[in-house]
Amino acid sequence: MKIESCSNSAMDKNYSGVKHSRRRITVQIIVDVIIWIAVSLVVIYLFLYGKPYKSGFFCDDRSLSYPSIPETISxxxxxxxxxxxxxxxxxxxxxxxxxxxxxxxxxxxxxxxxxxxxxxxxxxxxxxxxxxxxxxxxxxxxxLRPNFFDVCKPQFNKTLCPSYISEYTCTRNEQDKEIRSSRxxxxxxxxxxxxxxxxxxxxxxxxxxxxxxxxxxxxxxxxxxxxxxxxxxxxxxxxxxxxxxxxxxxxxxxxxxxxxxxxxxxxxxAKTTSVGKKTKLNTNNTSCDLCCSCEQSPVLNPQTPTSALEDGYFLNMENGRSTSSTKLIALQNNNRNMSVTSEIV
Known part of the structure; x- marks a missing residue:
């Protein structure tokens, strides 16, 4: 009865541990998804409705005087x-x-x-x-982009040239996406x-x-x-x-x-397993190439610890017997040699 109660308690502990682990993983997934969605919304807002800083320019700035042409890769x-x-x-x-x-x-x-x-x-x-x-x-x-002058076509006090112009107005609608993108x-x-x-x-x-x-x-x-x-x-x-x-x-x-x-x-x-290494317990001399991330699992002897101990014990006994038998044969051979020598003498 004590053995059964111990086994039942161990099973209950394992079940509760697995249940707790699943709950923890579920909570982690939910929290990570919420964070990812929140950051995604921020990115979408900045991309679609973000207002760039309205910087000025020099009226003779040639780096902003390039023509506006269609983009190759939108x-x-x-x-x-x-x-x-x-x-x-x-x-x-x-x-x-x-x-x-x-x-x-x-x-x-x-x-x-x-x-x-x-x-x-x-x-x-x-x-x-x-x-x-x-x-x-x-x-x-x-x-400002290189085609800013062509896109914005700014109006400003040209008497201030060639100084820095900070007060200007685009002739096109300021709410135009192309003008916003030009900044x-x-x-x-x-x-x-x-x-x-x-x-x-x-x-x-x-x-x-x-x-x-x-x-x-x-x-x-x-x-x-x-x-x-x-x-x-x-x-x-x-x-x-x-x-x-x-x-x-x-x-x-x-x-x-x-x-x-x-x-x-x-x-x-995203952890991956190490590859290109041969395991010590692999006796087939097959390469562990990780064919599509396959792991080389060692081949273990599916025996219980008790049987393993018994096998080792009996193996030692057999080794001992073989050793003792070897010694006995060697002694017999020596005795025969000695007897043959004495006869010859």
Whole structure:
């Protein structure tokens, strides 16, 4: 009866522990989702309705005298391409891992999907952070774009030239989105987002893509991502939307956010197993390539501790018997040799 009561109490404790753990995880998920939605609302408000600082200009400033031309890559196109590319990269990495010809065992799809979802959540967190920083700095600084004069067509007292002009009025409606955007040059949002995506997935591919059939594929994918991000920033200069300093600041911001998110969030939230290492208990000499993040689980003997002790005990007895029998045979051989020697003598 005492044994049954002890077992029941142990089961109750385990059940309560599992229930408490599930409750804690549920609370964490709810709180994190609420925080993410709250920050997202702030980002959307700053992006759509943020009022940039109304900065002045020098009336003979040639850096603001560029013509206004249609942009090559619009913001909706960039965002759509960013999310499409991110999904394609995640799926492609998993497919390449599974197609590795030296993978010795099947993929664990459930664990792979969970890891990919966690990694994508980390990516979304970084995306939200860089957008928040970009929109906040844009509205706080109010740096004028290179095509500001052509977009705003300001009216001011020209007798004050060539001094700094702080009192002016745009001939177009001040509530126009294009005029509001003409005061949001620094930093370049396109450059920051494209470089963030490039650096984040460079780190992701470096840690996740584990293939042996090519040594250059990973390098060329990472190089292509970085070059695409650089070209995206250069297009903004070509379209007279940003100054070179704005693009460089966007690059730095994207790299910083990607590394920051990976180090502080990614390494804790989306953990992956170590790969390329053989376990000590693996006796089949199969490589642990982590085919789609599969872990090499050691093969243990499914025996109870009592039987293991008994096996060890009997093994020692057998070793002892074999040792004693060996000694006995050696003594018999010595006696025979001695008797043969005495006969010869």
């Amino acid at each position: 913001t909706p196109v960039l965002i759509a391409a960013a999310f499409t590319l991110s999904v394609i990269l995640v799926v492609s990495v998993e497919i390449l891992n599974c197609l590795d010809t030296k993978c010795r065992r099947p993929c664990q799809w459930t664990r792979d999907i969970v890891f990919c979802v966690k990694s994508y959540i980390v990516f979304m967190i970084g995306f939200l952070i860089q957008e928040l920083v970009v929109d906040a700095v844009k509205n706080k600084m109010g740096v 949001q040059s620094f930093p370049s949002g396109h450059s920051a987002l494209s470089m963030y995506i490039a650096v984040y997935f460079c780190v992701y591919i470096e840690n996740r893509l584990l293939i042996r059939f090519s040594r250059l594929l990973k390098f060329f994918i990472q190089t292509g991502l970085v070059c695409t991000a650089i070209l995206c920033g250069l297009e903004r200069i070509k379209d007279n939307k940003h100054h070179p300093s704005d693009v460089i600041a966007g690059y730095v911001l994207g790299v910083t956010v990607a590394v920051f998110v990976h180090m502080l969030v990614g390494t804790k939230f």
